[in-house]
Amino acid sequence: MATVKINLPEITGNIKTFLSADYTSGTSLTVESSASFANGQYIIIGEPGLEKTEATNLTAAPGVSTLTISALSYSHPKGTPVYYINWDQYALQYRTATTESWTNYASMPTNLRWDAPYTEYRDAAATSTYGWRYRYYSTEKTAYSDYSDTISATGWGDNTVGYMIRNVRKIAGDPDGKTVSDTELIRYFNAAQDKIYTRYDRWWFLFKVGTAINTVASTASYSLPSDFGRMHSVLFRYVFGDTDITYSLKYLSLVEYDYQARDNNAEDNDDIVYYTIMPGDSTNATGYLKIWPKPETAALDITPRYYKTITDLDSYGDATEVPLPSMLEDYALAQIFKIRKEEEKAKYYDTQFREQLDLLKLMQRKQAGPPRYLWRFEGRKAMSRLYGDRSIYSDATREEQW
Numbered sequence: 001m002a003t004v005k006i007n008l009p010e011i012t013g014n015i016k017t018f019l020s021a022d023y024t025s026g027t028s029l030t031v032e033s034s035a036s037f038a039n040g041q042y043i044i045i046g047e048p049g050l051e052k053t054e055a056t057n058l059t060a061a062p063g064v065s066t067l068t069i070s071a072l073s074y075s076h077p078k079g080t081p082v083y084y085i086n087w088d089q090y091a092l093q094y095r096t097a098t099t100e101s102w103t104n105y106a107s108m109p110t111n112l113r114w115d116a117p118y119t120e121y122r123d124a125a126a127t128s129t130y131g132w133r134y135r136y137y138s139t140e141k142t143a144y145s146d147y148s149d150t151i152s153a154t155g156w157g158d159n160t161v162g163y164m165i166r167n168v169r170k171i172a173g174d175p176d177g178k179t180v181s182d183t184e185l186i187r188y189f190n191a192a193q194d195k196i197y198t199r200y201d202r203w204w205f206l207f208k209v210g211t212a213i214n215t216v217a218s219t220a221s222y223s224l225p226s227d228f229g230r231m232h233s234v235l236f237r238y239v240f241g242d243t244d245i246t247y248s249l250k251y252l253s254l255v256e257y258d259y260q261a262r263d264n265n266a267e268d269n270d271d272i273v274y275y276t277i278m279p280g281d282s283t284n285a286t287g288y289l290k291i292w293p294k295p296e297t298a299a300l301d302i303t304p305r306y307y308k309t310i311t312d313l314d315s316y317g318d319a320t321e322v323p324l325p326s327m328l329e330d331y332a333l334a335q336i337f338k339i340r341k342e343e344e345k346a347k348y349y350d351t352q353f354r355e356q357l358d359l360l361k362l363m364q365r366k367q368a369g370p371p372r373y374l375w376r377f378e379g380r381k382a383m384s385r386l387y388g389d390r391s392i393y394s395d396a397t398r399e400e401q402w
Contacts, residue, residue: 002126005118015084034062042088049176087136109137149317162316192331204367212301227308237301268296
């Protein structure tokens with residue numbers, strides 16, 4: 001048997017009011033204000049995840065301080081919150097293996113449970129190869145939301161948002177989200193990632209060999225990838241006749257590049273030597289890679305090797321790239337205990353986060369390899385070996401000179 005947990009929809013920021021009188025029975029709620037509520041809407045009475053919280057729908061236009069509803073199952077005291085909800089049901093699908101198509105469960109969509117942190121669905125026939133996804137449904141608008149991330153039978157990985165939220169709630173003793181919502185926890189995880197990223201922009205776990213960019217004849221400027229953070233090196237593949245070599249281009253600052261590219265009448269040449277980075281603009285926010293000379297031939301490969309930006313987390317199936325995901329949990333726990341004014345616990349988890357940041361630095365040194373030693377400058381020949389001696393033996397030079 002497998003139990004699938006469907007998270008409650010986020011209602012932070014939704015229309016909200018409070019009961020101004022006790023509700024014991026009937027089809028009318030007395031509220032502090034009915035502004036922005038309308039006939040046909042669905043509402044919940046109570047806080048999501050708490051006992052006796054339940055959903056109903058408005059069956060008539062609201063009065064100034066009354067809401068006409070379908071009768072409720074429980075009594076609710078004065079002061080109980082009343083929320084408008086965008087989604088009142090969910091539809092769950094399953095597949096028996098990653099290669100199989102999705103199948104709807106019968107009797108879907110069906111009602112969400114608002115009196116528990118999750119709505120649970122049990123499948124007695126499910127095996128370890130199963131996967132699930134769900135989406136919310138609005139009876140009011142007869143519309144579905146987007147699908148959730150795929151949930152595997154083995155559960156969330158330890159680097160995923162869903163797993164980290166579960167850990168944080170367990171340690172903090174906040175299973176119902178009374179202190180912070182899932183949305184706030186995800187914001188804390190992203191804040192932790194930002195602190196890690198800004199501490200060092202060349203983490204080994206963000207290193208990436210980009211997709212080759214095809215040259216365009218007579219064109220020096222090319223868009224950088226959307227996840228570009230900092231360049232490591234640029235490879236260029238030179239192909240002419242029997243010659244097929246790949247070598248590194250030499251980086252120049254903008255001033256140095258401008259000097260090399262000063263000749264506006266320079267002929268195009270496939271012996272590319274230099275590159276620089278140009279800032280982004282409204283067309284491409286991440287910036288541009290400029291090479292020199294301008295290539296003569298189209299479809300030669302330019303391959304950027306770079307450190308990508310860290311990916312924001314926004315859904316339960318998203319996985320952090322940080323190799324120590326518990327860092328994000330510790331940072332979130334520190335924020336929770338600060339909210340609760342439990343300063344000692346907040347300080348403890350903040351210290352844990354900082355210590356793991358130091359550990360990450362030690363791991364960085366390990367990934368970077370042995371320490372560098374001093375090189376003796378050997379002149380232009382050494383530089384030629386480093387960046388590739390492209391033209392002295394090339395078919396192009398033989399054709400031009402002999």
